[in-house]
Amino acid sequence: MEEKEKKLKQPLRRVVSNNIFILRQVWRLMPSYLILTVCEGIMWGLINSAEAVVFYTIFNALDTGEPFARMAYLIGMISLFYLISGILDRLYWVVINPEIKQTLHYRMHRELFVRAQSLDLACYDDPKFYNDFVFAMDEADSRAIKVVDEVGKLINRLVASGTLFTLLFTIDTLVAVLIFACSLITTVIWLIGNKIGFRQQEEGKPLWRKSNYINRTFHLADYAKELRTSRASELLMEEYTENCGRLIAMQKRYGKKYFLLYGLCDSPISIGLQLTTLLVMFFKLIAGQVQLGGFAAAVNTIWRVRWFFFDICQRIARFPEHALYIEKYRNFLSTEPTIRSGKTPIPEPFAALELRHVSFAYPAGEDGEAKETLHDINLTLHAGEKIALVGYNGAGKTTLIKLIMRLYDPTEGQILWGGVDIREFDLEEYRQKIGTVFQDFKLFAASIAENVLCTDCAEDREEDVRRALDAADFTDKLESLEDGIHTHLTREFRKDGTNLSGGESQKIAIARVFARPYELIIMDEPSAALDPLAEYALNHNILKQCADSTVIFISHRLSTTRMAQTIYMLADGRIAESGSHEELMAQNGKYAEMFNTQAKHYISEVLPA
Ligand SMILES: Nc1ncnc2c1ncn2[C@@H]1O[C@H](COP(=O)(O)OP(=O)(O)OP(=O)(O)O)[C@@H](O)[C@H]1O
Ligand SMILES: [Mg+2]
Structure with missing residues (x-):
């Protein structure tokens, strides 16, 4: 007080x-x-x-x-x-x-x-x-x-x-x-x-x-299904009642x-x-x-x-x-950002990305304790290489991606791009070099083309958009849409807008990384919402489209990550194991255990031959 x-x-x-x-x-x-x-x-x-x-x-x-x-x-x-x-x-x-x-x-x-x-x-x-x-x-x-x-x-x-x-x-x-x-x-x-x-x-x-x-949860379409099919609305209503009770008491006071x-x-x-x-x-x-x-x-x-x-x-x-x-x-x-831009030119062409003794803790919460999420991570990714990060939920995979994207800076250690600390580069320029599909990607109330390019779609980019959507296995759906790549997404502002399914939306997010060349492509759970055939097609396309690209791939489906040259198994924020699929299976450690558990549930593989 x-x-x-x-x-x-x-x-x-x-x-x-x-x-x-x-x-x-x-x-x-x-x-x-x-x-x-x-x-x-x-x-x-x-x-x-x-x-x-x-x-x-x-x-x-x-x-x-x-x-x-x-x-x-x-x-x-x-x-x-x-x-x-x-x-x-x-x-x-x-x-x-x-x-x-x-x-x-x-x-x-x-x-x-x-x-x-x-x-x-x-x-x-x-x-x-x-x-x-x-x-x-x-x-x-x-x-x-x-x-x-x-x-x-x-x-x-x-x-x-x-x-x-x-x-x-x-x-x-x-x-x-x-x-x-x-x-x-x-x-x-x-x-x-x-x-x-x-x-x-x-x-x-x-x-x-x-x-x-709470207002938002009742009026946004995103929550409509959960509210109708679960008891979440009761929970929210209770919270609303309690919250409004506190507001009324405050008004009285x-x-x-x-x-x-x-x-x-x-x-x-x-x-x-x-x-x-x-x-x-x-x-x-x-x-x-x-x-x-x-x-x-x-x-x-x-x-x-x-x-x-x-x-x-x-x-x-x-x-x-x-x-x-x-x-x-x-x-x-x-309020000044702590993630600042540097001025050093980014070395061309991309040679390697190296994480050297990287540790990271998210800012402390109310209890004042900042727990370390990543500990002493060391890995090197050479140009053209494809690596996979695997691990159980909360292992730190997405956090590692956020560090590479400079959404956060490591609390210890360095991330080097072509031998230079990424903190020395112009932030925007650096981020432009990396194409990312986020695990919790968002589509905007805009046209499909604008969602793919994340900007206005000039006429000369339309072909790039179609090619990217094709690579993301969206062509069949696109052909069924009257306005093609100019179809407006969501019906929030337009009656003629289209609502896509979860997997279709994910394909649009994936198309973003195929729309223009990137030095590094990061895909965090890109196939989570895809059906097995679409996943097969995606894997096939990633191999084709990204034949010469450098890719970091995160997936819980280990059948998908097998294609990576090196697989890093993260556990409790550390790299527990690394190597090719065959090497890791031969080690018979955490990765092999995870793979075998999943394999039991898969009747057939969905890998490209
Ligand atoms: N913004 C944040 N603030 C504090 N802690 C966070 C934040 N984001 C994530 N964490 C914590 O960091 C840990 C690692 O999260 P991360 O998202 O990197 O896991 P993940 O390996 O990607 O998991 P998943 O397989 O579920 O996607 C988790 O324990 C999580 O609670
Ligand atoms: Mg994640």
Whole structure:
């Protein structure tokens, strides 16, 4: 709790700097928004000042008996002013402002996407970072808009209150001082309220995140089957009920705090001030210090000033709250990836990949313990060689692939590409050299061709796409699709989209590595969803397509991995055995045991002859 309090206390310098930071972001991304907001603020400030002076003059004229024509002229002028500014204001708020906000949203989010993509995969394993990330995604543009709007309104109020306060001092100094003092108290109350609001947001964010997750499971097609055919929905529903119960309890708890603050502190001050000022002016009226017109003019001005002043204070009080949110956005933007790019050119052509004494531990969890997943791995893969990684679930096969792809860096040891540590290469350039089929591959709601190329499909690439799909044994299916490689995948956004089966989807993912030449091809369980015939065809094609390529192949089906020149058997994060299939069988160790167990269940081999 103390830790939380400390986090909420921010020096004034930080409040100012965070708010200026977001204004500078807006200025960089959408300068017209700031310019128009300032102009709008000044325009309304002047109109409000003129309006106050005109009303003051009109009411006072009741006592002095000014000619009607002059009053009518004043009323006419202010009405015309109102009409013109009203039309301009609507034009701004209905047409220009929404477009500006949408563009700002787009530009800010584009930057956030780019940054999110540049961050380490490890960030996603850290719930604290994830919360900040969600905060940044949810709040960045809406906070920027709130700060800009706040600044616009403040300009408006400050311009107007200059005139109003001058008028007020001519009416009654005591009332002016009273309004000023009460406004300060209100500011403090709102500062406290806004801090409580932020704390509530922080407390609620993980709960809202969980609710969103459960929402997602009910509306995403990915979960629809499990929900209908298992009791998972009951489990989720229970969690949802518990989560919502905690949210409701939280709302109640905070509701009481808000009532104490606003209901029992803020409202009495506000109403008390209203009554006091009314009484002061009423006594002045009875004492004959003002007449009826003067009384009305004074009350009108006082209430206006009070409203403007309270509004200014409430808005100022919101800046520390904005600053707390902006801080998270800034934290997110300033998070630097630890997986950095180097500048050394990548040696051409590819000669060998060597893992030298590589150990790795995923970042520590909540318990603070980082357990080593890979220990002292040594292996060398020469150009054109095909190796297989095999082992039981959780042995560390996929982790090893992630290290080679530089999604994580080893905690100890080195990975060398052509004798150079891969940390020295430009990250993007290095990753482009490797074609990967991930175990948990994802297809996107885009055309088949775009899914294969992972980018737009120019006309001159269409043949590459067809060839790659053919190599992945997808041709039969492709011929049945009216739009061929331009068929849209998933029906999420298009009614004419196609939903593929698990194996068909996997074939698209496999086609990615055949769509263009790669120095190294990695396939992590590429045949998991394939039927035996498709697996046979895939193996055959891998041998054909990748005859000269360097391949790392992971599969639980040892009949498939037999084709590798060297097989590495991983157990508990170590290389337990290595050698050709025949050598490993002759060793009669873990590999032979695994192979024989599987062979018992296979009636026939699915290997190419
Ligand atoms: N992001 C992560 N954070 C922490 N631990 C992880 C993470 N990803 C995997 N692990 C752990 O690392 C170990 C190795 O996982 P890995 O995915 O490399 O296994 P695998 O050999 O590919 O298994 P499978 O055959 O099931 O695909 C597992 O015990 C797993 O719990
Ligand atoms: Mg795996």
